[in-house]
Amino acid sequence: MTAASETTDSDALPAHTRTVLDAAIADLGQGTRTWRALTLGQRRTLLRRLHATTAAVAEEWADVAATSKGLEPGHPLRGEEWLSGPYAVLVALDAYADTLGALAAGRSPLDGIRLGAAPGGRTRVRTSPLSTADAVLLSGYSTEVWLQPGVDAATARREAGLGQLHPTEPAEVGLVLGAGNVTSIPVLDVLYELLASNRVSILKVNPTQDALVPVFERALAPLIEPGLLRIVRGGGDAGGYLTRHPSIAHVHITGSEATFRAIVWGTADGAGSGSEREAGSEVGPVSDAEPGPEAGLGSGGAGRAATAEREPVLQVPISAELGGVSPIIVVPGAWSRADLRFQAEHVATMRLHNSGHNCIAGQVVIVSRDWPQRAAFLAELRAAYDRAPARPVWYPHSEARLEAARTAYPDATWCGGGDRMLVETTGEQASALETTEYFAPVLGVVDLPGVGQGFLDAAVAHANERLVGTLGANVLVDPATQRALGAGLERAIADLRYGTVALNAWTAFGFLTPTATWGAFPGGTLEHAPSGIGVVHNALLLDQVERTVVRGPFRPFPRSLSGLAHGFGLSVLPKPPWFVTARTGAAVSEGFTRFRMGGDGIRILATLLRAFRA
Incomplete structure (x- = not known):
């Protein structure tokens, strides 16, 4: 127009x-x-x-x-439409009703x-889990909203409620x-x-x-x-x-x-x-x-x-x-073979959920070229990206966008029967990946030097300065490295200029959590609105919000037991149902939704048993 x-x-x-x-x-x-x-x-x-x-x-x-x-009955990924459709609305209605009840x-x-x-004179609000059901069904996962610097707890409580x-x-x-x-x-x-x-x-x-x-x-x-x-x-x-x-x-x-x-x-x-x-x-x-x-x-x-x-x-x-190009920062550490496989499937999910047609799909994986396990991780990533169930690339104009990516990166690896693109590149060659939201199954890998805090700081700066958009960023770090980084990790989270930052989780968990906030990092204007202006969801109706921080388990059950003693949370899920590789994901996602529909405790036990077969 x-x-x-x-x-x-x-x-x-x-x-x-x-x-x-x-x-x-x-x-x-x-x-x-x-x-x-x-x-x-x-x-x-x-x-x-x-x-x-x-x-x-x-x-x-x-x-x-x-x-x-294009997901016909029986397709293993139909559960996505239960969780990202009626489930998301049902839990939001419950959360808003609780807020109105309090007011x-x-x-x-x-x-x-x-x-x-929180770092930098911020107040953090623990926004989930707030119920026993969430603590059990989504064990190991939590969200917190960080308010803008200078907003104290008393002000947060007084102003919660908005309209x-x-x-x-x-x-x-x-x-x-x-x-x-x-x-x-x-x-x-x-x-x-x-x-x-x-x-x-x-x-x-x-x-x-x-x-x-x-x-x-x-x-x-x-x-x-x-x-x-x-x-x-x-x-x-x-x-x-x-x-x-x-x-x-x-x-x-x-x-x-x-x-x-x-x-x-x-x-x-x-x-x-x-x-x-x-x-x-x-x-x-x-x-x-x-x-x-x-x-x-x-x-x-x-x-x-x-x-x-x-x-x-x-x-x-x-x-x-308005979306954006979302980074996945992989902090180098000593990972087991099971860790490499699980986190590779995690990254593949960030890109392939909804066939890549997500504003929050992970697009650029930032890894250390000095990580001894770099090659092993990338091998697992290629395998996970390839073996995820086949599905249509359905959103309008997606095929043309894939062709544009093919032209920009003729040496890319094509997986999953030829409709998923994996690009491993460095330096200026990464420009298109970092400045174009492909909104299709295109995943890139970018190398940076360093290990430990040096790598993490460089990766944060790269994400802030080179990738367009400010909607969401993901960080993967094993418990031992997390302990070693200590306050430096929290500072890195604070330095990421993104509306949602997920640690050992996908930022989409923040989207799905009604009491979290969803939107761009503050600062968008009519002239320049990277990822947009304002927030949505926010069922606690918080004012002066800066970001949501999601925290999840680096390892699934039963390996999550190893991190429990160090305060990293226990997950009872062997594999989250939203993983594109979860064999029972469709049934578990439907079961989660049906529980939110009627609160049938017996039925949810059966769903959890199915989750253990994921």
Whole structure:
């Protein structure tokens, strides 16, 4: 969408479509009054109703989502759609309901939650596990939210609640432009708009999720019936019309930086990256040109130059989650053969989950060229990357992006039948890998010198300075090396300029944890928004957030017992169900979700037994 084409884009919409969109927004105007009239207790009751309606369609939701991605019944990776779809929404609804319950009783959502100090004058909030169920099902994993430097514990407790601290203030009508890759994202974004900002929403679903609209309408009926939500379909022309509608007070998008620029500046400059994630589907006719190094998320030099002296065409505030190139820093240590194999499968999962069509997919593995086990680790990584179950590369334009990567790296290794690319490179050759979010099964390995703290510090600096985006970073380090690094490891975590940092875990665990926050590292602007502006999820409704830190077990059960005495946590999972190599991952992921649907303790025991056969 160019500035000159704005009127044309709107006029291109059929009159009937404009009438439907206008009517939906008008309905939401009444919804703002309804929301304002609800007490905190009534809002909590509403969330409980949403839990019931979501549970009622969970099986259909997972089935439609999996089938739409080419995962037929019986496919071992169908469990991804249980966890990243209805499971994520159910646990979020429970967490938000707990927050509203605390506020309704006159308490802070942080009452009873442990707060402590983090490096650099920060306060950390222990955000999971907060229940016995989480402590058992996800044993060994935890999350904490670090607040911005200078925010003390008393302030954190006092300000937790965001919009729900002032529930009677006038509500607004916002637009949510839904993501096309992960099915829970549009729903979670709608919930956060409503609860963090008292903002009712018109949700425009990405065309890749059109098949789920009937499921969404039934799951979200308690929001739709009183006019708190309207769901519409459409392409870029409908998105463009909605972003410029005079009754819209705020826009939220999960998508590409090119689409973000099109919304804010009315320009398709650098739009090659728009096809990376949204295929130009959200707003305006974004180009389908494929990404090269110059179009990488966060590099955006051409786009920023084009907008530097221009007034934004968007007249309302915007928040966004825009992805990025995520590092996986492998800290050298003395690893067993089992460690090498497990962590290789871990890295393969970070890239191959959802066929690589994730904003948080790991893309650049940073290893030490001085690590004696480097060759052994890379051999295990190639094997794990190759043996993961076959699946379609389904997201629009993915084949062309794979071809662009093939052109940039003609000597790369192709795995999994030829649709997964593994690049081992150094120096300037890594430029395309580090500046292009491929949003496809492309994984790169970059060497740096050093061991110990020297390597870790160099890897952190490399990730901060060379990789585009600030959404998430992963660090893998064995317990012995972790003990040796001590405070230096915590300092390195603080130095990583990413919205989520995962230690011995994948940052997607932070996405899946409702009481964690999800979004770019603070500092994004309209002119330059690497990975976006603001956060979502955040079911404790924390204010002045800087990042989420995820911690997980370096070793699975029973080998995790070796780290328990040193305080590194005990995992009862032999292999997490989200690993692409977990043989029982589909059944366990479904079992986890069904437990969240109804809390059947007997059923979850059977699920845990299946987990032991992963």
